[in-house]
Amino acid sequence: MARHARDHHADIFIPAVILMVIAAFTVGDIVRPAATSGLSETAMVARHTATTQAVAGIAATGARAQTAQTLAATADRLKATPVPTVDWHAPSETKAYPSITAHPKLRIEVSIAAQRVYLYDGSRLLYTMFASTGTDNSTPKGHYKIEAERGDYFYNPNERLGAHYYTSFHQHGTYLFHTVPTDAKGHYIASEAAKLGKAPGSHGCVRLTIPDAKWLMEHVKTGTAVHIY
Structure with missing residues (x-):
């Protein structure tokens, strides 16, 4: 007063x-x-x-x-302004994921500044996902396309990290969308998962919640446009 x-x-x-x-x-x-x-x-x-x-x-x-x-x-x-508490076991939004059939021109936008992944059809925003991109600007900016490489799990012994539900978008298996990381025993690392929607944490890949990564791997078609900025 x-x-x-x-x-x-x-x-x-x-x-x-x-x-x-x-x-x-x-x-x-x-x-x-x-x-x-x-x-x-x-x-x-x-x-x-x-x-x-x-x-x-x-x-x-x-x-x-x-x-x-x-x-x-x-x-x-x-x-x-409260920082959102992200449940990395759940979808980022309570509404259903968009239908690929209803939106054949769906594209993916990744905002490094906002730590978000946006699904668009034209100018219409369909869905927003919490994300955690690469530290030290290691996530490459530019225009890419979803590539053929995708799968249920990978483990990188050099980084001693793994992840579920990966989908490649650049350099055929090098830069991926995937879940929050797991340790050598396959357990999710909660401290890293807590960065979703708040801060970069990866070595260049785009981390997502478990359901978001699974949906993207299972539904988004190879060749889908990806823009990272």
Whole structure:
């Protein structure tokens, strides 16, 4: 409550000061006509310029103060926005996955900034999936297509990580959509799964919830367009 009161008073104070400055110079011209009438044109222009600069300076200060207040308010709102809790055992949305038959031109958009996978048909957004892309910008940006390589499980001994339900989109088995990772014993790693929708975590692949990865592997056709940005 106190913060709002101060902001309101600041909004009133800044225009009031500008008016006071203008009034001071204007009244001076009225009550001292003899002084001003004796000024040369150059001196009068200089005086007018000084007045304009003074008012502009106060206005700029007010604009900066208002901008700072706006940025602070935006930061407060972002801090107050809850980070979604992702159930990586469940689909990202409660509605059904889109029908491939009904949407033969379906395409996949991957937003690294948002950590989301979007399924589109034209300009229509059909479904949104939580994702976790590669750390250190290791997920390649660009336009790709779903490739033939896909399967139920893989394990990479060099990384000591595996995953279920993989589908290749670049370099034929190198860059994949797949589930959150598993350890050497095939157990899902909860700490890595917690990054879904929040932060990058992979070596370049796009991680998804278990049902999302399974649906994509089973239904999305080879040749489907993929755009990563």
